Amino acid sequence: MFAKKRTVIILMLLPLLVLAACDGGFGGGGECNLADFVAPSNTSPAAGDIILEYEPMFVWAYSGDCEPPGGWQAEVTTYGGYDFGVTQTNTSSPAVVFTVFDMPLEPATQYEWRAAARTEAGELGPYSMSTSFWTGPICETAALNAPMQFTPDDGGIVDNEFPPMGWNYPDGCIPELTLLQLDTDPAFPGPNLVGGLGGPRIGQIPLAALDDCTQYHWRVRSENPDGVGPWSPVRSFYTDFLGGCPTPVLATCDTADLIAPANDFPTAGDVGVELEPLFDWHYPDDCTPEGYRIDVTTFGGYDFGETYSGGTGNPSTEWFVGEPLEPATQYEWRAAGINGTTLGPYSTSTSFWTGPICETASLMAPVQNGPANGSRVDNPFPPLSWSYPGECIPELTLLELDVDPAFPGPNLIAAGGLGAPRIGQIPADALLDCTEYHWRVRSENPDGAGPYSPTWSFITDFTGACSVGPAPSSAPMASAPQNLNCREGDSTAYEVTGFFLQGESAEIVGRNQQGDWIVIPKKTNGGNCWVSTGLVNLDPLVNLNELSVIIPPPLPEPTPTPTQLPVANPFAVTSVSVSVDDDNFAGSCPHRFTFAATIEVNGPGTVEYKWLRNDGATAPPQTLVFTSAGSQQVTSTWDLGASGQRYDDFWKQIEIIAPNSVLSNQAYFSLACK
Known part of the structure; x- marks a missing residue:
């Protein structure tokens, strides 16, 4: 099934539709009653079409002998049912057998539509047969990824002779074809127990009733006529129609054969995840580990972020953190099988955002972090970074990078710069040397956009020999x-x-x-x-x-504090300094930098502190106990670097939170990765 661009076809049909309207268009031309109505026939989009436009014209034909006095009602809904999906409804006059819905359709989404004749009172005759189609875009073959399976549960038990196997497409685009395989053998020698190769779809049932008390295996992949994507993991389920089958018992995997689990939820790029999610994964093998370890961390690394870790203690593939996550925060998570104390390989780390999602009317401009306005960069792929103000996140973010501050294009960010919320991105291709670039970013929802951030600029200077200077900035x-x-x-x-x-x-x-x-x-x-x-x-x-006038938040209510007698020389941090073990490294990456902070106090007490980084990441607060005046040292590490990249003027420092507020020096370092 190949994509069909319907615009030209509809333009060719329009004269015929208009002529039909002028001539009556129906046998006999007279009006009729509800009992005389017949079901229309859907013409376009046709069943299985992939529509590459988001405001298509819906066209139907009518074989009745008379004109419906109330015209027509057409409905389009996200696939799954008109009472359950997101449904739009239009009405049109009796002679007009086509419509365009008010709201554009969503990309890479399966829809279905139908039409029915109406009486003057709004009563509906029989609907046309519901017709399913997909919106594009179509994935480039080289970018095809494995579909994401969601039902049946891996290793689950089903009581249905025709269990639906369901999956989603992960990339905001769809393939032209999908191949599904179902077999009692995980090597899939055949015969395939499902229809197999066909158009894009999000589910399918077996061709014939399955056998009871039997284990089945299934997998799915995306295809285009000129190539295929990777297979999904192999999932299995066990049929038990009446509840009388022996309980299937999976063997425990040999420790040396442990493989990486596959994350199911939250999925990569999920936005608005609840604060107490149930983490779910599956193990793509016919054996199971004794248990699992799970790590959830604020985005940026399991060694540095605020990380929650735990275990199932059994082969269960579900886990709760145990306390609510922070709102409007980017996290990543991973899971690994474990036998005894031996850990298998981790699943691919999966990033997601917690909610809430901002109301469109309250979207604010993101806050840019770097590169600083007017700065010079020596990296052809400089990361552009920002954060979101407030306690919510947008559904989308648009990043623009251009050599012209008017941003006429082309946008130098991949995919036009529009994508899921994120806190940074690099250019799609290496930037030119000795060139001034301009960038800005804004938050968006599908129904509207917030304001742009200010336009910032930077100059590329890879060798330090460029003479170009920044254009005068008008920003205050x-x-x-x-x-x-x-x-x-x-x-x-x-x-x-x-x-x-x-x-x-x-x-x-x-x-x-x-x-x-x-x-x-x-x-x-x-x-x-x-x-x-x-x-x-x-x-x-x-x-x-x-300057714009900004209203500050209400003053915090004062709280009563007991009067205390003066204390001579209250406990305090008197000095803090930070150093790095290697401030200029060149070699293989990633490389680990070790930072040492010396904290000096004037007496016994407890110091609360946290590490800060130049990329905006903040480590969880920690404490250090002193039994007398003097100094102690604490350390932190940073694993950084990717092949061929440079990192200049990166730093870490310590912030003393209590007993007094002190900020250390910034320990700078540079890194050149081979």
């Missing part, structure tokens, strides 16, 4: 002459939420009504950073009166 800028606190609002009564470090520059996004506090993007974890105007250096061109 501020710089920090010393380390400054970021606060939640325009007063020192608000809590400190971060830092504006000495030497840093940032674009001013607004001010308070009086103009004595300005707002800049907060680099770590997104949001606003409020800084006193009198403590920063303003660009000479900044006009405070032209």
Whole structure:
């Protein structure tokens, strides 16, 4: 089944449709009653079509002897039922046997549609046969991925002689063909117990009733006429129609033969996952491990992020974290089989976002992190990074990169820059040297978009020999002459939420009504950073009166605190410094950098601290106990690097949270990967 672009066909049909409307178009031409109605016949889209446009014309034919007095009702729904799917309904006049629905269809989605004649009172005659079709785009053959199976459960028991096998396509595109195999032998020697090769679909049942008390195996792959994608994992299920079959027992895998599980939920790129998800996976073999280990971490690495780890203690393939995840946060997870204390290979790490999803009307501009506006980069694939302000995430994000600040195109980001929410992306191809680039980003939902971030620029200078300079920036800028606190609002009564470090520059996004506090993007974890105007250096061109007025959040309610007697020399951190073991490494990657922080205090007590990184990642808070005045050292590592990449001016530092607020120096390093 090949894609059919219906636009030309419909344009050819239009004159005929208009002529039919002028001539009556129906045998006899008279009006008729409900009992006289017959079912229309769907013409376009036809069954199995792949439509490459999202606002197609729906056309039907009518063989009745008279004209329906109330015209027609047409319905299109996501595949699965008109009462259950997302359904649109249109009506048209008696002589018009076609319609275009108001809302565009979603890409890579299976739909079905039908039409019926109407009386003047709105009563409907028999519907046409429901016709299923798909919207494109069609996947490039080289980009075909394995479909994602979801039913029956791997290793599950079914009581249905015709169990449906269901799957999804993972990439926002669909193949032209799909091959499904079902067999009692996991090597699939045949015969195939299902129809096998056909058009794209999300499920299929066996050709004939299955045998009772039998184990079956199935797999599925995407195909195009010029090539095929990889197979999905092999899944199995056991038939037990009356509940009287012997319980199937899978053998325990040999420890040396453990393989990686396959993650089922959350799936890669899921957006809006609930805060207490049930993690689900399957083991693609005819044996099972004794149990499983599961890791869930904030995106960025299992050794550095806030990581939850646990085990099933048995062959169960489901697991809860045990406490709610953070909202509007990107996580990744993995699972591994375990026998005794020996761990098998991990599944592919799968990234997802927790909800809630932002209402379209409340979408805000993402906060850019880097490359800094006006900076120079020596990497032909510089990562562009940002974060989302607020406590929600968009369904989509558009990133634009261009040599022209008006962004006429082409967009230098893959797939036109539009994709799922993410906190960074690299260009599709290596950038040119000695060239100025401009970039911006915005949040989107299917029904609307938020505002763009400011337009930032950077210059590529791979060898340090470029003479090109940045174009003059019209963005209002501020710089920090010393380390400054970021606060939640325009007063020192608000809590400190971060830092504006000495030497840093940032674009001013607004001010308070009086103009004595300005707002800049907060680099770590997104949001606003409020800084006193009198403590920063303003660009000479900044006009405070032209800045947007931002209303700060309500002041926190003061809480009563007991009066305490003065204490001589209260416990405090008196100094903190950070160093890195190798500040300039060239060689094989990834490479591990080790950071050492020396914390000095004036007496006994407990210090709370956390590690910070230049990419915005923040480690969980940790504590260090001192029994007397003096110093102790803590360490942290960072595994970084990919073949052929350079990383310059990366850093780590420590933030002391308690007993007093102190920020260490930044330990810089550079990395050149071979």
